[in-house]
Amino acid sequence: MRRIYPDIQDNPDIAQAYAYPGDRPWLRVNMVASTDGAAWLKGRSRGLSSKGDRRIFQTLRGLSDVIVAGAATVRTEGYGPVPPRDWWAELREGRPEVPPIAVVTRSLGFDLDAELFTDAPSRTIVITCESAPHERRKAAARHCDLIVAGDDEVDLPLAMAELHQRGLTKVLCEGGPRVNAQLSACRLIDELCLSISPMLVGGGAARILNGEPARVSLDLSQVLEEEGVLFCTYTREQSR
Incomplete structure (x- = not known):
């Protein structure tokens, strides 16, 4: 695995890369999606996952105080x-x-x-x-x-x-899309960790948010890459 943004680094420390800020409660959503935005394949997210995604998934769990689903x-x-x-x-x-x-x-x-x-x-x-x-x-x-x-x-x-x-x-939310949409509508999401699988799925799969509209501006803070899978971290500006 390597980091390609904001700087380039081979084999970054995953736990350090995803450390929670220590000064306030923080709600992080972790999801995987296909390149065309599908949140699952044949009804489950596992078909979109990869070794790197599962490694980050377990690290995020280890860092959290509670896992919401x-x-x-x-x-x-x-x-x-x-x-x-x-x-x-x-x-x-x-x-x-x-x-x-x-x-x-x-x-x-x-x-x-x-x-x-x-x-x-x-x-x-x-x-x-x-x-x-x-x-x-x-x-x-x-x-x-x-x-x-x-x-x-x-x-x-x-x-x-x-x-x-x-x-x-230190809250980690693992979805699904309806809970994510509700959290976003309430402006509760501080960070989105999104694994983007190099795959086109099509069909009727939900996106990572599936519910009422919620327009929230995000800043891209980090991108890791392994075997063509992108691991993007977006954060919400607290003033927005």
């Missing part, structure tokens, strides 16, 4: 508990050995007996709203940390504030 992504991508990794020890010094996963869901429409909710090394967080079925909320609370944010829909600014109050300020 929408319920549809958790179901489609087959999320399980985050496994501990020996090489994370330095990245996670003073923190739990793995970050918890926080699942955003309005309906709680998934299997609460799955391993993600019953056997995660760091207790899974479920973020829902008041309109979620009461019995499902009670079931979720037995296995998970429950955050109720909003009335009919999940209030994402309130949910992020609740995570911050728990000391989870």
Whole structure:
């Protein structure tokens, strides 16, 4: 892997390249897309991924305090508990050995007996709203940390504030496109890490944002490259 912007460097330190700023809470979105903008291939992101993308994916997880994902992504991508990794020890010094996963869901429409909710090394967080079925909320609370944010829909600014109050300020969002769009509409995204796969997909795949319009100006801060895959980092100017 090499960095090609803002300077040229072979074999950059990936953890250093993606270090969180230390002076404030920070929400980072990590996604992969084809060259024509598709966020998945045959319904899943794995077909767009590469060795370099998976290496960065794991590094970003190791750097984070919490991993946020929408319920549809958790179901489609087959999320399980985050496994501990020996090489994370330095990245996670003073923190739990793995970050918890926080699942955003309005309906709680998934299997609460799955391993993600019953056997995660760091207790899974479920973020829902008041309109979620009461019995499902009670079931979720037995296995998970429950955050109720909003009335009919999940209030994402309130949910992020609740995570911050728990000391989870280095937030990594892994999508999917609908959650990304909602976060963008609320001006909550500080950084986008986008892996661009050299592939044309076409068809009806969603883009990395799929929802209400949200025009947010970004600055390109870094580009890495490996085997034709571009790893772009964009940041949002806080004054915008």
